[in-house]
Amino acid sequence: MTTQLGRQGSDWWRGAVIYQIYPRSFQDTNGDGIGDLKGVIERLDYIASLNVDAIWLSPFFTSPMKDFGYDISDYRGVDPMFGSLEDFDRLVEAAHARGLRVTIDQVLSHTSDQHPWFAESRASRDNARADWYVWADARPDGAPPTNWQSVFGGSAWQWDTRRCQYYLHNFLSSQPDLNFRNPEVVEAILGEVRFWLERGVDGFRLDAVNFCTHGELRDNPPRESSAEGFLGVRPDNPYGFQLHHHDKTQPENLAFLEKLRALLDEYPGTTSVGEVGDDDSLGVMAAYTQGGKRLHMAYSFDLLGERHDPAFLRDTLTEMEARIGDGWPCWALGNHDVTRLASRWNAENDAAKLRLYLAFLLTQRGSVCLYQGEELGLPEATLTFEQLVDPAGITFWPAYKGRDGCRTPLPWAAQAAQAGFSGGAPWLPIPEAHRALAVDRQEADPAALLHATRALLAFRRTQPALxxxxxxxxxxxxxxxxxxxxxxxxxxxxxxxxxxxxxxxxxxxxxxxxxxxxxxxxxxxxxxxxxxxxxxxxxxxxxxxxxxxxxxxx
Missing domain, CATH: 2.60.40.1180 (Golgi alpha-mannosidase II)
Structure with missing residues (x-):
């Protein structure tokens, strides 16, 4: 399946504004409290009215949802809670009809432990997929093979009694890492990407793409001070106590990215944006996008923290410009993994500040990702422990409240039941404070942030220099x-x-x-x-x- 829009304008992505949709919180059409693909279709006119160039859909694939879709059990299936492949095809067609390109999340470094590949791999040490995941023997004392830590806390190794070996998981223990040192794995993953290219998608946001390859099974050295932490990781998480020399961002990953780019180049007009998290994230962004042989663009967590004074912003961006050469950055001030911008940068109910931050984002060199709700100025939702569903929040409570606060449903109508999001009880509660910022309220107020967002995005389109x-x-x-x-x-x-x-x-x-x-x-x-x-x-x-x-x- 291809469409005319999706195969025209090979460099449309350069300077594009991509609107991120978290499907389960965007619009529910069947009353189960979870947003779906039909809901995205229903709201495409609203998205197009923002004057963005593309949408990015967070995962909608078949999944046990232990990490809310970032644990995939079928790369080619739409999870029934979101709809069907036919719904996805209709979404692509409807988006293209409105001049919107469609990019989708791809989680390549790991799968769910319920993926058929892993079920076969763990069954024995000599089956056809035995080496498709990263397996290693215990140390003589039974300890894990290395001291590597999981992003979600604790060892990155999980003991499996079927094989009597450990498997690597950089995230949840239910998210085993694929072995990209195996050529069969690389070809299989490229086949999963090709499946969606054939369905007409215009690009991919690549989750944690610098985690695809691991290094030698050697212990990571400690940081001189664990208080230094790690970019994007809280000081209460032992993941930040190490220098991650061996468990990610390996040179071999560049060869995989070149193969991925070669595949995308078979489909003119498609693109890729990689998420990278590393001590030297700006250097990784540069290496992953330079030369036109790897990713089209990449983004990091450098602008997704709390610091936002102009000196810090200028220093970060100046360093990026000095290092990236002919590469291309993608910038974001918010997404589904971090505290909402209005709360993180001290701008709750402060339209002037939020307009300034939007202008800052839209005047930098690079492409832009705009997370749903930023056009409304939504603050972080405050939830009780009993309301949390995010495994990271549950693990690190109370020092960290998790990611649920930025994932609550979008408020469409201030006075409607469930703020117009659903006819049933939503999967996360909708804060009362969000109702005052609902779409219908802002549509009726010419001074609202929503109108300012549209105006600035429309203006930017007319300025080639921006x-x-x-x-x-x-x-x-x-x-x-x-x-x-x-x-x-x-x-x-x-x-x-x-x-x-x-x-x-x-x-x-x-x-x-x-x-x-x-x-x-x-x-x-x-x-x-x-x-x-x-x-x-x-x-x-x-x-x-x-x-x-x-x-x-x-």
Whole structure:
């Protein structure tokens, strides 16, 4: 199955805005309290109205749901709770009809322990798939083969009494890691990817893609101080106590990514974005996307933490630019694994801050992932322990509340039962605070964040420099992040005020406001001065001949 849209515009992904849908929390159509593919189809007009370029569907595959779909038992099946393959085909067709491309999650590094491959692999040491997963003998004292830790806490090795060996699981013990050192595994995985390419998908978001290969079975060294933690991992999790030299991000992974890219290149117009988590995540992003032979783009957790001062943001992005070369980044400020942006960056019920953060995201060089609910400014939901279903939250409570708080159902109608999400009791409760931010409320309020999001996304589409241009950062002054974008003769100046105080800065004399800019772009450029209100946003055009003006570098 292919469609015309899905096979046109081979570089559509470069600078694209991809709207992430967590299907079980988007829209339920059958009253079971769980969102489904028909619900996504029902809301495609809303998604298209946001002026995004594509959707990313979190896993909807057949799964025991111990990690809510990231534990796959059938790569080619739609779990009945989400619908059917026919529903998926209709979704792709309906999305393409609206100019939306469709990307889907692919979890390649591991499967569910209920996958038929694993059932056969664990049955004996000499069956056809005995070496399809990472098996190892115990140490002489019965201990696991190495000291490697699971992201979800505890040893990354699970004893199996059928084979009397340990198997590797970097996540839950019910998520055994595939052995990518086995060529048969690589070919099988590529076959699963090809299945969805043939159904017309436009791309893949690759979960934990740097976990696909493991190194020698040697102990990881400890960190000098466990208090340092690890990017994206809390200090109460022993996973952060180690330097992960041997259990992930191995050089052999590059060869697999090249094979994956070669497959995608057979289907012009398709793309890939890899999720990477590593001590040197920016370096991995660069290595995985450079040269046009591996991933099209990659993102990390660097902007998904709590720190968001302009100096930190500029330093992170400047380092990325210095290292990525001809590679291409993808940036996100929120997703299904982290505390919602409005709460994490201290912007609950603060539309000015949220507009600023959106403008920051949309003016960087790279593609963008926008998580469902960010266009509404939803804060993190506060849940009791009894309401949790996320295994990570249950394991690390009370220091960590898990990921359920960012996964609660989207509120569509403030006064409707279950906020218009479902006719039945939802799988996670809908906070009352979210009702005030429901879609119907914001549709009726011209000043709402929803309208600002649409306006800024529509404006960005008309500015080639913001979509595909080069970037240059200037010094941060008085909490104002200054940068410029340039592409094929268009040069734009961008200033973002992260302060709650008005700021005035010197600016190039030739800077002129853009007539097409929406009202939320509220800075003023006059006679070589830039004035910004608290959390203000300024974008101006400036001729290339003025590129050496040093006003911003004072």
């Amino acid at each position: 979509v595909k241009g080069d970037i240059r950062y200037h010094p941060v002054r008085d909490e104002v992040l200054c940068l410029e974008r340039a592409y094929q003769g268009q040069r734009l100046l961008v200033a973002l005020n992260f302060s709650d105080q008005a700021r005035e800065l010197p600016a190039p004399q030739a800077a002129r406001p853009l007539d097409a800019a929406p009202e939320l772009v509220n800075g003023t450029w006059t006679n070589g001065r830039l004035r910004l209100p608290p959390h203000g946003i300024a974008i101006a055009r400036c001729p290339q001949s003025d590129a050496e003006d040093t006003s911003w570098d004072v």
